[in-house]
Amino acid sequence: MAVLKRRVPMHSLRYFLSLVGLFSKPRLLPWYARNPLGWSKLFLGTVCKGDFTHVIATKYQKGQKSRKKPRHLGPVDGSWQERLADVVTPLWRLSYEEQLKVKFEAQKKILQRLESYIQMLNGVDVTTAVSKSERLSFLLHPIIPSGNIVCVQSNHLKNIPEKHTQVAQYYEVFLRQSPLEPCLVFHEGGYWRELIVRTNSQGHTMAIITFHPQELSQEELHGQKEIVKEFFIRGPGAACDLTSLYFQESTMTRCSHQQSPFELLFGEPYIFEELLSLKIRVSPDAFFQINTAGAEMLYRTVGELAGVNSDTILLDICCGTGVIGLSLAQHTSQVLGIELVEQAVEDARWTAAFNGITNSEFHTGRAEKILPGLLKSKEDGQSIVAVVNPARAGLHYKVVRAIRNCRAIRRLVFVSCKLHGETTRNVIELCCPPNPAKKLLGEPFVLQQAVPVDLFPHTPHCELVLLFTR
Numbered sequence: 001m002a003v004l005k006r007r008v009p010m011h012s013l014r015y016f017l018s019l020v021g022l023f024s025k026p027r028l029l030p031w032y033a034r035n036p037l038g039w040s041k042l043f044l045g046t047v048c049k050g051d052f053t054h055v056i057a058t059k060y061q062k063g064q065k066s067r068k069k070p071r072h073l074g075p076v077d078g079s080w081q082e083r084l085a086d087v088v089t090p091l092w093r094l095s096y097e098e099q100l101k102v103k104f105e106a107q108k109k110i111l112q113r114l115e116s117y118i119q120m121l122n123g124v125d126v127t128t129a130v131s132k133s134e135r136l137s138f139l140l141h142p143i144i145p146s147g148n149i150v151c152v153q154s155n156h157l158k159n160i161p162e163k164h165t166q167v168a169q170y171y172e173v174f175l176r177q178s179p180l181e182p183c184l185v186f187h188e189g190g191y192w193r194e195l196i197v198r199t200n201s202q203g204h205t206m207a208i209i210t211f212h213p214q215e216l217s218q219e220e221l222h223g224q225k226e227i228v229k230e231f232f233i234r235g236p237g238a239a240c241d242l243t244s245l246y247f248q249e250s251t252m253t254r255c256s257h258q259q260s261p262f263e264l265l266f267g268e269p270y271i272f273e274e275l276l277s278l279k280i281r282v283s284p285d286a287f288f289q290i291n292t293a294g295a296e297m298l299y300r301t302v303g304e305l306a307g308v309n310s311d312t313i314l315l316d317i318c319c320g321t322g323v324i325g326l327s328l329a330q331h332t333s334q335v336l337g338i339e340l341v342e343q344a345v346e347d348a349r350w351t352a353a354f355n356g357i358t359n360s361e362f363h364t365g366r367a368e369k370i371l372p373g374l375l376k377s378k379e380d381g382q383s384i385v386a387v388v389n390p391a392r393a394g395l396h397y398k399v400v401r402a403i404r405n406c407r408a409i410r411r412l413v414f415v416s417c418k419l420h421g422e423t424t425r426n427v428i429e430l431c432c433p434p435n436p437a438k439k440l441l442g443e444p445f446v447l448q449q450a451v452p453v454d455l456f457p458h459t460p461h462c463e464l465v466l467l468f469t470r
């Protein structure tokens, strides 16, 4: 059995005791464009060609004849370890310089397609030589490398810290001795589901176990919690020296704290991180960037592009634990944060109070519900800078519409972890000519600058910071 990380989530590393990931189809990545057509065709994945695994495998196995082998009997190309590395960290064979080049070109291609589409919407003839050229009308900065590349040898995957590997390995020991089956495929039963490990720069470690209770009684469930707690306090797992162990009983694939509470089995309830001179509190349900040094580079970039001053109201939409707004609070008149996850908002309020920040206000709930009303109450001529940092699903169209129709917002910083699908639609709706049918009435934004920031070395993921003004 191997301990695998199945995907690269934004806020933590999850481990699954399953080889399922290795058999999944190669995922297509959006870096190869064909002809620019409609935006949905352009950006929704249908025009992608190839994937990193394929490209790298081709590069390294030229001249080798392909052999057919049954998929379940053993590795076809290279060792299992290499295949796993190809799936989880497809760029691992490239030098870091080469990785940055690949990522920069990928971001540039996406921006070129986006720009020509926006030009087309605005009536520019995209067949002319200038618009067909590779030049962009806005400033695309060189990619900012990850601040701190940590290449720890842990299960041979370069993006997993040693501590995470250690906790995952002890969890595996625990699972092997448990009479209850692990839950490998959600709908196929089993109890022990995911392990999420979070570490901070001081080495404090929070582990969160999600567990499917199946038919267990409350008493039996209590018994299991005691057993796993004992394993990590006094049993072999004590070697991990966990700062906290959380347990979430979960009958859905994903549950918020409200749906099913994170129960602290032992230790400290929070983990703290030092970033941009702030001490930040992080709860188990709150998002936090996985690469703190890289995140600092990202937030500095956002701060520079936001260009706030003491008269500015800074809107931090999808603010998580509030780091972006709070790191700029002293340069603004007020910070207004909106965030869906209640624990993250509580963290943001705690962080503001602990760091002596008194000009911030955080709202819990969906941005699409809160923002329109919040903007109405601020229509007194004061300039507003908006920063949006949505999850991969992008912003709800009501958020885009509220921003677009608020005259006080002349400057917008959009942090995208994946300029794709809905996020591309967001950008188009921010920049297209006024469209009464869609209630997009305000002046269009113009993309001025784009800065790719690499938070995820060895993987194809890259953050992109976009500055729009009007």
Ligand SMILES: C[S@@+](CC[C@H](N)C(=O)[O-])C[C@H]1O[C@@H](n2cnc3c(N)ncnc32)[C@H](O)[C@@H]1O
Binding pocket: 010, 286, 287, 288, 289, 317, 318, 319, 320, 321, 322, 323, 324, 338, 339, 340, 341, 344, 365, 366, 367, 368, 389, 390, 391, 396, 417
């Ligand atoms: C990529 S994270 C960014 C968080 C924060 N800016 C940071 O850097 O830590 C996206 C955040 O958006 C929140 N979110 C998702 N959907 C939302 C919605 N409809 N309204 C408000 N926040 C939402 C998530 O809970 C998550 O905290």
